[in-house]
Amino acid sequence: MAAKRESLSDKIAIDMTPMIDVVFQLITFFMLTLKSVISEGDFDIRMPLGASAGAAPEDLIPPVRVKMTAGPSGERTSMTMNGQQVGDFDDLRRRIIDLVGTGPGSNADKTEVELDCDPTLKYENVIRAVTAVSGMVQPDGTVVELIKKIKFAPPKKR
Amino acid sequence: MARKQRDGPARTDIDMTPMIDMTFQLITFFVFTLNFSTAVQDDRVQLPTSQLAKPAEGPSVEPITLQLMNDGRVIYSGEPIALQDVGGYLENEKRVMISASKEPSSATIIVRADGRSKTGDVQEMIKVCQEKGFERFVLRAEYDESK
Numbered sequence: 001m002a003a004k005r006e007s008l009s010d011k012i013a014i015d016m017t018p019m020i021d022v023v024f025q026l027i028t029f030f031m032l033t034l035k036s037v038i039s040e041g042d043f044d045i046r047m048p049l050g051a052s053a054g055a056a057p058e059d060l061i062p063p064v065r066v067k068m069t070a071g072p073s074g075e076r077t078s079m080t081m082n083g084q085q086v087g088d089f090d091d092l093r094r095r096i097i098d099l100v101g102t103g104p105g106s107n108a109d110k111t112e113v114e115l116d117c118d119p120t121l122k123y124e125n126v127i128r129a130v131t132a133v134s135g136m137v138q139p140d141g142t143v144v145e146l147i148k149k150i151k152f153a154p155p156k157k158r
Numbered sequence: 159m160a161r162k163q164r165d166g167p168a169r170t171d172i173d174m175t176p177m178i179d180m181t182f183q184l185i186t187f188f189v190f191t192l193n194f195s196t197a198v199q200d201d202r203v204q205l206p207t208s209q210l211a212k213p214a215e216g217p218s219v220e221p222i223t224l225q226l227m228n229d230g231r232v233i234y235s236g237e238p239i240a241l242q243d244v245g246g247y248l249e250n251e252k253r254v255m256i257s258a259s260k261e262p263s264s265a266t267i268i269v270r271a272d273g274r275s276k277t278g279d280v281q282e283m284i285k286v287c288q289e290k291g292f293e294r295f296v297l298r299a300e301y302d303e304s305k
Contacts, residue, residue, distance in 0.1 A: 016174050023181050030188030040199070041211030042218075042268070042296035047284055074276060119278025123226075123271050124206035126280070127299045131208040143210060155281040 043130050046112070046151045063112040064099065064147070066092065066129055070121035079129075089132040096133050096146055108146050116153035202227055202238075206273035207302035218266040218296070222251055224287075226271035230279050244283060248290040262291040270298045 064082060071077045079086045086092045100107040113133045117126060136144045203225045224244065225233035232239050234247050252262045267287050271280045284295060 016178075020174070020178070020181070023178070023185065026185050027181060027188065030185065030192060034188060034191060035193055039213050039301040040205065040298050041208070041213050041301050042298050043208075043211070045295050045297055047288060047293065047295050070277075074274075117277040117281075119276060119281070121277040122273065123275045123277050123280055124273035126277050127206040127208050127273070127297065130297065131210050131299075135210045137209045143212075152281055152284070155278060155285060 043127070043134060043150070044148065045130075046149055063114040063151075064096070064133075065114050065116060065153075066133065067116040068118065068121055068125055068129065070118035072120075074120050074122040076121060076125045089128050092129065093132040093136060093146075097136070100146060102136075102144055102146070108148070111147050112149040112151065113147050114151055114153050119155065200225055200233055200236075200270070202233060203270050203272045204228070204274065205270060205298060205300040208299040209302050209304075211299035211301045213301065218268060219294075220255070220260065220265040221268050222248075222265055222292070223268040223270060224283060226269070226275050226279055226283060228272045228274045230275065232283065241279060241282060241286075245286045245290060248287060248292065252290050252292075263293040265292055266294045266296060267292050268296055268298055 065080075066086075067080045068076055069078045079088075079092065081092060081095055084095075086095060096113075100111050102108075115126060115129060130150055133147050134150065135146050138144060226241075227233060227238065230241055232241055232244050234244065239247065251265070255262050255265060267284075269280065269283065271283075287295070
């Protein structure tokens with residue numbers, strides 16, 4: 001009787017130790033190979049060879065010239081669009097929208113933006129200007145695309 | 159005596175089930191976040207941020223990444239080089255492409271420039287690439303999710 005009771009209560013004990021060892025090794029491996037990847041995106045720019053002679057004949061509308069000047073430490077001192085003073089990048093976007101319009105019938109596909117920057121200007125201003133002219137994020141998160149053709153004016157001699 | 163013998167070998171059984179469950183969940187998480195992308199990212203370059211810099215759907219065609227640091231030097235395949243030496247390295251890239259019967263103009267130059275670097279340096283770098291026959295450029299920016 002005593003023997004029978006003992007055999008009933010006997011559970012087959014699986015030794016978990018090797019499995020847990022391996023599992024923890026796997027965790028460690030994956031944790032150490034984890035790379036926090038910052039999501040990055042690209043802006044296309046049109047830089048054909050011979051940029052000065054590369055004005056495509058189908059471009060009916062002359063390029064919008066965005067000119068930015070820089071102060072001694074590279075900060076942006078002024079910005080003009082087609083010769084008119086522009087306050088900030090939101091203002092630039094508003095003017096671009098006024099110029100090309102949005103939705104169907106927009107001239108955004110036919111318009112080109114030429115960025116003319118002082119050589120000492122900090123590059124982040126260029127990206128902010130490119131962002132301002134190339135699209136608009138609406139409050140609901142959708143993106144309205146504006147001008148996609150962006151080029152640099154030929155660099156000035158320093 | 160008998161009672162003592164029973165107490166001795168009695169082991170406290172720890173229930174392993176929740177721990178193993180959690181551990182497997184962690185493994186699953188890390189497996190899914192494992193990133194096989196070979197995208198070049200370098201801490202020496204602080205990209206400017208942009209709300210419109212949405213990640214591209216597919217990999218670029220024949221990408222060549224040039225990273226411009228704050229001090230005007232260029233990181234090419236992990237090594238910092240001077241801006242005026244970029245042309246020589248690109249000449250090699252061009253030769254490799256031509257020997258593989260590809261046109262240099264089909265390559266995409268990914269410009270990862272630091273937000274604090276000078277626009278003139280970026281333009282200089284692009285100009286050097288153009289002189290070597292590269293025509294397609296993308297400006298890379300960090301996606302800003304704040305707004």
